[in-house]
Every structure is written in structure tokens, then in C-alpha cells.
Amino acid sequence: QVQLVESGGGLVQAGGSLRLSCAASGGTFGRRAMGWFRQAPGKEREFVAVISWSGGSTYYATSVKGRFSISRDNAQNTVYLLMNNLKPEDTAVYYCAASDRLIATSRDGMDYWGKGTLVTVSS
Numbered sequence: 377q378v379q380l381v382e383s384g385g386g387l388v389q390a391g392g393s394l395r396l397s398c399a400a401s402g403g404t405f406g407r408r409a410m411g412w413f414r415q416a417p418g419k420e421r422e423f424v425a426v427i428s429w430s431g432g433s434t435y436y437a438t439s440v441k442g443r444f445s446i447s448r449d450n451a452q453n454t455v456y457l458l459m460n461n462l463k464p465e466d467t468a469v470y471y472c473a474a475s476d477r478l479i480a481t482s483r484d485g486m487d488y489w490g491k492g493t494l495v496t497v498s499s
Contacts, residue, residue, distance in 0.1 A: 378403040378488040380472045385493030388462055392497075396457040398472030398490060406450040409475040411486055412457045414468035414495075421471065421483065425457060429478040440466075462497045469494050 384396040396412070411426035425436045425446040434446050440459075448455040455472060470493055473486035480486060 380490035382493040409480040
């Protein structure tokens with residue numbers, strides 16, 4: 377069973393930066409696509425970014441492209457989300473997700489989820 381634990385959330389001013397981390401255990405981390413999703417109050421969970429098993433391919437939501445960067449360290453079983461130039465509309469609970477596939481680009485392609493970490497961006 378894959379377990380995912382997010383960390384790094386918090387309160388930041390608009391224009392600031394945060395780096396989220398997701399530590400994975402169980403299964404074979406290096407053979408899984410990994411992703412970040414977020415859910416704002418009253419809204420559905422939405423795609424933020426995904427990275428292929430090798431790190432060679434990444435995909436981003438239009439709203440975060442150019443500001444967020446997803447990366448992974450397969451030796452440490454960890455995936456990261458570096459968030460720059462944060463905006464109040466980025467406020468949400470951010471969830472880490474893992475897929476049983478080498479590449480997955482949507483919420484439906486994810487099979488395991490963390491419990492989330494809250495990011496609050498003040499204006």
C-alpha cells in the first residue's frame with residue numbers, strides 16, 4: 377500500500393514562495409507518475425502538475441505554468457512542488473497523488489492520495 381505524506385504548507389504573502397514536499401512509502405516509487413492537485417474551499421479538486429516516473433516529462437495547469445515547478449528525487453522517494461509568485465487564488469489544500477502508471481496526466485489517472493497540506497496566500 378502506497379502512503380503519501382505532504383509537508384511544507386503554510387501562510388505566505390502574495391508574491392512569495394513555498395516548496396511543498398511529498399514523502400512516499402510502500403510500492404515502487406521510481407516506477408510511478410506523481411502529481412499535485414489542489415482544492416479550494418467550495419470548489420472541486422483540480423489538477424496542478426504531474427511528473428512522469430523518470431522526471432523526464434512534466435505537465436502543468438495553465439493557471440500555474442511559469443510559476444510552479446514539479447520535481448522528484450527517486451533516491452529519496454520524494455516529489456516536490458516549488459511555488460513562486462504566489463497569488464491569493466492559489467489558496468487551497470494541496471494534495472500529493474501517485475499513479476500505478478509511468479505517466480498520468482489527470483486526476484482519474486491517480487491511484488493514491490495524501491491527506492493534504494494547506495497553503496494560504498494573503499493579499
